[in-house]
Amino acid sequence: MSAVPTNLKRTILFDAHHLAGAKLVDFGGWEMPVNYGSQIxxxxxxxxxxxxxxxSHMAAVDVIGKDxxxxxxxxxxxxxxKLKNNGQALxxxxxxDEAGVIDDLIVYRLDPNYRLVINAATAHTDLEWLNKQATSFQDVTLIPRRSDLIANQNPQGMIAVQGPKALELIKKAIPSLAKAASELKSFHASCEQTPFGEIMIARTGYTGEDGAELLVPVNHTxxxxxxxxxxxxxxxxxxxRDTLRLEAGMNLYGQDMNDQTNPLDVGLSWTIDRSGDRNFIGKSALERKPQKFIFLGxxxxxxxxxRAHQIVKSSKGEGEITSGTFSPSLQKSIAxxxxxxATEIGETVKVVIRDKELNAVVVKPPFVRHGKALV
Structure with missing residues (x-):
């Protein structure tokens, strides 16, 4: 087991990781398992x-009130x-204000309220910023569901169950979730009463595979x-988790984008709705900051x-890798x-690795989804 600083936060599952022989590392101030023996x-x-x-290091935050x-x-x-129905996710x-990315998140409509799931390392600063914005509204309250956050209530653990057999396995392990696991559509969630208290099961994930994320009362996690x-x-x-999400073409906050990044440059234009007269924070900045890069694989x-930060050279100019790894599914290095x-799919570019210029081909992510190579 690796040596890590002793002032790190730990999830409710820390002892389980320790007993399973996990290699533990510092991840955004949390002592988390990087693997249990073999990452591949x-x-x-x-x-x-x-x-x-x-x-469980990620944070659910309930947003309640008329506003x-x-x-x-x-x-x-x-x-x-766009959340037309109860349980739908976005x-x-x-x-x-300058259109930099403070965080990426999922919003769940859970009538009569909403729930956000935000990133672990940004939870404190996200909440500060959200609470500051909330002062402009008459009736809105933010309730964190992670035990270290100020004003938290009913803290939750969070478990991601991912893979082609994940839903069947959930049904066997927790029969009271069987109906929801069978009926929920992708990017929908449901709060179910179980012998372990209320569990939110969400057909979401970060691997490119089917499955669900479970929000569980912390003492039952x-x-x-x-x-x-x-x-x-x-x-x-x-x-x-990192190699799976990269194969699936999913951004990682702090790696592919941060509060200095224009979301249009990192493939997130599909997550920005500029239609109509809705005046969201950052909208006016986006209108004066044109897209400079295309985000590809x-x-x-x-x-x-x-690896991240390697320079990419092409006939159209220079670019930069934001995330890179060796893909266990493809047995090739991807980024x-x-x-x-002006970069085109299928084009060959040069990546500068240790003062050498190596050939790479440009592809449209994702690389792998639902167990199948797509490139």
Whole structure:
């Protein structure tokens, strides 16, 4: 087990990770498992069977009050009016006044309220910013569901169950979720009463596979984790989570974007709804800041590994890799990169790796979804 600073936060599942022999690392101030022995085995188990991830370091925040919807229309760049039905989910970003990405998040409509799920490392600063914006509204309250956050209530653990057999495994492990696991559509959620209290099951995830994320009362999280593993789920750490999300072409906050990044440059224009007269924070800045890059994938043709911040050279100009890794599914090195706007899919570019210029081909992500190579 790796040595990590002792002042790190720990999730309710820390002891379970420790007992399972996890290699623990500092992730945004949290002591989290990077793997339980083999990152590649955990990755492939998620693609072919079922991986289970502790994501309790992420933060659910309930948004309640008569002005909840108006508040979210203002702070989320995507349009929450797209949430037509109870339980529906929406991916979007919080932007600052200069249109930099404060965070990416999922918004769930849970009548009569809404729930946000925000990133672990940004939770404190997100909440400060959200509470500041809330002062402009008469009736909106933010209730964090993570125990270290100020004014939290009924804290939750969070477990991601991902893979082609994930939903079947959930049904066996927690029979009271069987109906919801069978009926929920993708990007929808439901709050269900179970012997473990109310559990929110959401058909969302970060791997490109089917599955669900479970929000569980914190004191029952260990029991749920153990039940899932008893049914055959493979515990998976942050290492596999990163290679899976990169194969799936999904952005990672702090890696592919931050509060200095124009979302248009990192493939997030689809999450920004500028239609109509809704005046969300960052909208006017986006109108005066044109897109400078196109966000595409790379597959390395030569021997080496693609990594963040490597320079990409092409006949159209220079770009930069934002995330890179070796893909266990493709057995090739892959990356997401900000490239010159005129870059075309199928084009060969040069990546500067240790003073050498290696060949890579430009592709449209995702690389892998639902266990199948797409490039």
């Amino acid at each position: 085995e955990e990755h492939l188990a998620t693609r072919t069977n079922c991986g289970v991830f502790d994501v 909840a919807k108006a508040f979210l229309e203002k702070v989320v760049a995507n349009n929450v009016n 991916y979007g970003c919080l932007l600052n 260990v029991a749920i984790w153990d039940l899932l593993i008893a049914q055959g789920a493979q515990p998976a750490g942050l290492g596999a 790379l597959i390395l043709q030569d021997k080496g590994v693609l 997401l990169a900000k490239l010159p706007l």
